[in-house]
Amino acid sequence: MTTNIEDKILHGTTTVGIKASDGVVLCADMRASAGYFIANNNTMKIQKIYDHAGLTLAGGVADAQNLTDILRYHANIHAIQTNENIPIRSLARLCSLVFHQNRGYPFIADILLGGYDRDGPELINIDQFGSVEQKSYVTTGSGSPVAYGLLEDEYRNDLTLEDAKAIALRAVKAAIVRNIGTGDGINIATIDKNGFQLLTKEQKNLSFRFSDLMQKKQQQELPNSQNIMATILTSIPKEANVTKIDYEGPRFALYTKTPRFLMENNTIISNLVKEIKKRIVIRIDESIRKNEDDTRKILIENVPKEANLQAMFFDTATGEVSIEVKRPWLCQRNAEEFNHAEIAEKTGWKPRIRKSTTKPSNTIKSINYQLKISSSDRVKHLKQVGEQIFRPRLAQKSEVSLLTLGGFGQVGRSCMLLTTPDSKVLVDCGINPGARTPRESFPRLDWANITLDELDAVVIGHAHLDHSGFLPVLLKYGYKGPIFCTEPTLPMMNLIQLDAIKVALAQGRTPMYADRDVFQVMRQAVTIPYGAVTDISPDIKLVLSNAGHILGSATCHFHIGNGEHNFVYTGDIKYGKSMLLESANTNYPRVETLLIESTYGLKEDIQPDRQEVESTFVASVNSVLKEGGKVLIPIPAVGRAQELMLVIDQYMKSGDLVEAPVFMEGMIQEATAIHEAFPEYLVRDLKKKILETDDNPFDSEYFTNIEHQDGRDEALRDDSPCIIIATSGMLEGGPVLEYFKNIAPHTKNKILFVSYQVNGTLGRRVMDGARQVSILGKDGKIEVVSINCSTERLDGFSGHSDYNQLMSFVHRLRPKLRRVLVNHGEKRKSENLSMSIRRMYKVSSHYPQVQEAIKLF
Ligand SMILES: [Zn+2]
Numbered sequence: 001m002t003t004n005i006e007d008k009i010l011h012g013t014t015t016v017g018i019k020a021s022d023g024v025v026l027c028a029d030m031r032a033s034a035g036y037f038i039a040n041n042n043t044m045k046i047q048k049i050y051d052h053a054g055l056t057l058a059g060g061v062a063d064a065q066n067l068t069d070i071l072r073y074h075a076n077i078h079a080i081q082t083n084e085n086i087p088i089r090s091l092a093r094l095c096s097l098v099f100h101q102n103r104g105y106p107f108i109a110d111i112l113l114g115g116y117d118r119d120g121p122e123l124i125n126i127d128q129f130g131s132v133e134q135k136s137y138v139t140t141g142s143g144s145p146v147a148y149g150l151l152e153d154e155y156r157n158d159l160t161l162e163d164a165k166a167i168a169l170r171a172v173k174a175a176i177v178r179n180i181g182t183g184d185g186i187n188i189a190t191i192d193k194n195g196f197q198l199l200t201k202e203q204k205n206l207s208f209r210f211s212d213l214m215q216k217k218q219q220q221e222l223p224n225s226q227n228i229m230a231t232i233l234t235s236i237p238k239e240a241n242v243t244k245i246d247y248e249g250p251r252f253a254l255y256t257k258t259p260r261f262l263m264e265n266n267t268i269i270s271n272l273v274k275e276i277k278k279r280i281v282i283r284i285d286e287s288i289r290k291n292e293d294d295t296r297k298i299l300i301e302n303v304p305k306e307a308n309l310q311a312m313f314f315d316t317a318t319g320e321v322s323i324e325v326k327r328p329w330l331c332q333r334n335a336e337e338f339n340h341a342e343i344a345e346k347t348g349w350k351p352r353i354r355k356s357t358t359k360p361s362n363t364i365k366s367i368n369y370q371l372k373i374s375s376s377d378r379v380k381h382l383k384q385v386g387e388q389i390f391r392p393r394l395a396q397k398s399e400v401s402l403l404t405l406g407g408f409g410q411v412g413r414s415c416m417l418l419t420t421p422d423s424k425v426l427v428d429c430g431i432n433p434g435a436r437t438p439r440e441s442f443p444r445l446d447w448a449n450i451t452l453d454e455l456d457a458v459v460i461g462h463a464h465l466d467h468s469g470f471l472p473v474l475l476k477y478g479y480k481g482p483i484f485c486t487e488p489t490l491p492m493m494n495l496i497q498l499d500a501i502k503v504a505l506a507q508g509r510t511p512m513y514a515d516r517d518v519f520q521v522m523r524q525a526v527t528i529p530y531g532a533v534t535d536i537s538p539d540i541k542l543v544l545s546n547a548g549h550i551l552g553s554a555t556c557h558f559h560i561g562n563g564e565h566n567f568v569y570t571g572d573i574k575y576g577k578s579m580l581l582e583s584a585n586t587n588y589p590r591v592e593t594l595l596i597e598s599t600y601g602l603k604e605d606i607q608p609d610r611q612e613v614e615s616t617f618v619a620s621v622n623s624v625l626k627e628g629g630k631v632l633i634p635i636p637a638v639g640r641a642q643e644l645m646l647v648i649d650q651y652m653k654s655g656d657l658v659e660a661p662v663f664m665e666g667m668i669q670e671a672t673a674i675h676e677a678f679p680e681y682l683v684r685d686l687k688k689k690i691l692e693t694d695d696n697p698f699d700s701e702y703f704t705n706i707e708h709q710d711g712r713d714e715a716l717r718d719d720s721p722c723i724i725i726a727t728s729g730m731l732e733g734g735p736v737l738e739y740f741k742n743i744a745p746h747t748k749n750k751i752l753f754v755s756y757q758v759n760g761t762l763g764r765r766v767m768d769g770a771r772q773v774s775i776l777g778k779d780g781k782i783e784v785v786s787i788n789c790s791t792e793r794l795d796g797f798s799g800h801s802d803y804n805q806l807m808s809f810v811h812r813l814r815p816k817l818r819r820v821l822v823n824h825g826e827k828r829k830s831e832n833l834s835m836s837i838r839r840m841y842k843v844s845s846h847y848p849q850v851q852e853a854i855k856l857f
Pocket of ligand 1: 464572
């Protein structure tokens with residue numbers, strides 16, 4: 001009997017009903033299944049009863065048909081006899097009666113009845129026992145737990161029918177993706193004052209996503225993720241006491257009450273990772289977690305005094321405690337004085353040692369605060385991200401396309417969409433600060449014709465605005481998925497995106513997004529270290545590697561399908577070592593398609609040799625300091641400023657550069673603190689210095705940060721030679737202007753330009769030799785500044801590769817390339833680089849423009 005019933009019932013079904021202000025939506029997937037066997041993948045689960053009423057079925061097909069016939073019959077009779085449509089509530093009572101009479105017989109699991117009568121829209125749920133309940137929104141069937149979460153979040157009582165349609169579709173779609181019993185397309189019907197309407201158009205629009213599902217095997221396999229969890233459970237020794245396995249974004253988190261065992265025997269985890277090729281993290285079961293105050297006491301007692309404990313941050317979402325110390329080398333993982341495993345067992349918190357920065361970073365502090373207050377949301381989010389990533393693959397074969405949405409044939413608004421049958425990933429999401437119209441300023445997401453909930457992931461290569469400046473807008477408009485980037489990219493983006501709001505306001509423009517959208521970026525971010533192979537969707541793995549451009553900048557290696565296609569996107573790269581960062585990584589196991597930047601893509605775009613640049617810099621600065629003058633260096637806060645600090649510190653220490661105070665103002669100190677917080681991402685020698693010695697060059701005695709306007713007096717005092725480094729880099733606002741007004745009129749001073757000056761900026765005019773410029777003062781008055789000091793331009797500190805470096809980067813790539821694409825450069829630069837690569841390396845190469853769709857595989 002039981003098997004018989006099982007066979008009849010529609011197990012895998014998701015139906016959704018929503019009552020809007022002007023009508024009702026009924027929505028359901030199209031597959032009839034018995035157990036997990038797909039019986040028929042074209043089942044109509046929405047039935048019209050009469051012009052003003054319809055219902056959804058979840059249950060035995062034959063029985064449901066029978067019920068529909070009964071209801072239709074009565075609706076007809078009622079209309080004929082009274083000349084009026086039968087009230088929806090009467091239909092519901094009738095339905096309940098039929099169920100009641102058939103009690104004990106496994107009739108139908110659930111009915112959603114929707115309609116529009118004299119009283120307006122009506123949505124009623126009738127369960128198998130005949131209970132009748134009026135609803136605003138409701139979902140039934142095996143996918144309902146998934147759909148329900150979405151409905152709860154999005155339902156409002158003032159929804160229009162159009163809104164309700166979109167929400168219902170999303171809810172059923174979400175259930176289809178996550179529930180193996182539900183699937184094969186969606187039907188949707190609306191009922192309003194104009195009557196019942198089954199919408200086949202939506203069904204067509206969605207079908208591209210489900211077309212692969214139609215072709216796949218009839219018998220479902222266990223989702224891959226369940227196999228992985230089973231493998232983990234059988235491979236982990238009993239002593240590990242694993243209490244739970246759960247997703248934490250792209251990783252599998254193993255919870256244990258005795259963390260010591262796995263932490264001390266770390267080969268167990270590393271072997272397992274090799275076997276299952278998934279990332280695993282050890283987490284401590286919350287039940288043994290001590291409260292923060294007690295843990296703080298234990299840590300204060302246990303952290304060696306000489307390590308100099310500065311701060312602690314408790315991340316309740318992960319159960320990790322970041323411990324910031326001045327001397328991290330005294331708290332190594334297995335240090336006798338501070339054993340991590342022991343501390344974990346004692347406190348229930350997993351310790352993570354961090355180098356404290358010279359000055360505390362406000363950015364990191366505020367991110368920590370955001371993480372703290374969103375802790376429970378983040379746990380949920382990470383779990384959902386994991387469920388999405390490890391959902392079963394639908395497609396059998398890999399097809400890979402690239403849609404160019406911005407940053408092709410131009411510098412600015414870098415953005416592209418990588419699509420496979422199973423996933424859609426947005427790579428970079430920048431703005432074009434130089435553009436005049438919105439069409440030119442923002443990525444062409446409109447052209448890509450995607451909705452934000454279709455995106456599986458956003459990957460951000462580095463923090464510059466032309467790569468990340470549009471991201472907060474995506475979140476403002478409802479992107480809910482993960483953002484993958486490196487750990488330092490997160491605070492760098494935060495700093496830069498918040499600053500963009502300030503700049504917009506200062507210039508009298510309306511910012512595109514608010515602070516809260518920037519903080520939402522932090523909450524949805526999933527950071528991954530260089531080199532870690534990370535699943536970001538069912539058929540795409542991502543590896544980020546050092547790009548050498550700015551702190552945390554990454555090349556993105558997408559490994560698609562079972563390795564059928566490997567796509568490497570360089571982002572902005574520096575193939576050449578600097579004092580700050582290592583040279584860009586060229587070691588990729590396989591690359592079929594390479595997408596490379598071409599900022600300096602012309603043959604004549606050659607930067608002087610690094611050693612030469614430094615000597616020129618030293619000589620140039622010395623000549624001014626020796627005469628008692630001041631050197632003003634306008635500079636962008638991120639990257640170049642830190643590079644210059646290192647150069648100055650090293651040459652002053654060696655005696656080559658005249659010792660003089662170095663004053664800094666603007667966001668430089670904050671950006672420097674972020675560099676200090678992530679020494680793992682810096683060039684090897686510097687990392688060693690910061691992590692293993694007291695000799696931190698960013699903490700050099702030469703540097704004075706000016707936090708207040710009063711501090712400027714000291715820097716500007718007559719007859720005291722000094723170096724002043726201030727933002728912004730092109731003299732377009734920021735504290736540098738105040739210095740400029742004072743320094744420019746005096747012949748013994750010098751203004752030194754080490755970064756690119758865009759046409760039309762004040763910086764460019766001064767660099768090109770203007771002897772008099774007028775600038776807008778704070779009080780709105782125009783001030784005329786005479787430029788009597790010398791000016792000099794010094795190339796070679798660039799964070800970009802020059803032409804030769806770009807060519808050698810391609811040359812050094814180990815694997816055989818099938819194709820090269822060139823982007824991120826003025827058209828003629830991209831064209832030239834593309835041509836050079838084709839000629840020199842005999843590989844197919846082109847330079848697409850914005851709004852092209854390219855089939856990669
Ligand atoms: Zn950049």
